[in-house]
Amino acid sequence: MRTSLCLLLAATTTLALSACSQEDMQKLDEAEQEQAEVAARQAAEAAMQPAEGTPPAPVCDxxxxxxxxxxxxxxxxxxxxxxxxxxxxVRVLRPGQAVTLEFDGARLNVEVDESNTIVALRCG
Known part of the structure; x- marks a missing residue:
């Protein structure tokens, strides 16, 4: 009887300790995840900011x-x-001219007709 009481007490203690450690581990995991999210957000914001002393990238309008x-x-x-x-x-685009399709936010495209008259202006 005394052995089964000791085993029951040991099992109860083990279960209590494992429940605490699982809760502690979950809290620790949540804290680590939150810290990682904050670090990722800060890194993303820093990547979007130009380096100190760097002029802002030109934007065509x-x-x-x-x-x-x-x-x-x-x-x-x-x-x-x-x-x-x-x-x-800037690039002048003439009728029938082959052009590359890559977008360049710092470039002005001037489209002209056969008589070299401007028909459209757009960035890209």
Whole structure:
């Protein structure tokens, strides 16, 4: 009888200790997961910020140059359009010309017709 009482007491103690350790482990896992999420969020925010002393990346905005539609696409007009759109680069797209399709947020595309008249301006 005394042996079974000792075994029962030992089993109860073991169960109590294992329940505590499972709860503690779960709390520890949750804390570690929360810390990892915070670290990942901070890393993502840091990656989106330019390095200190780095000028912001230029972003083309074609809306200020839409008034040039219908104008001749001479060299001075195209360059002024690039500056007004805050684009780093400009390319003139002629009818039937093969063009690459990659997006470049710092480039202004000036589309012209057969008579070299501007028909559209867009970034990309």
């Amino acid at each position: 074609a809306s200020p140059v839409q008034g040039l539609v219908g104008q001749p696409a001479d060299e001075a007009t195209v360059e002024q359009a690039r500056e007004d759109a805050h684009a780093e680069r």
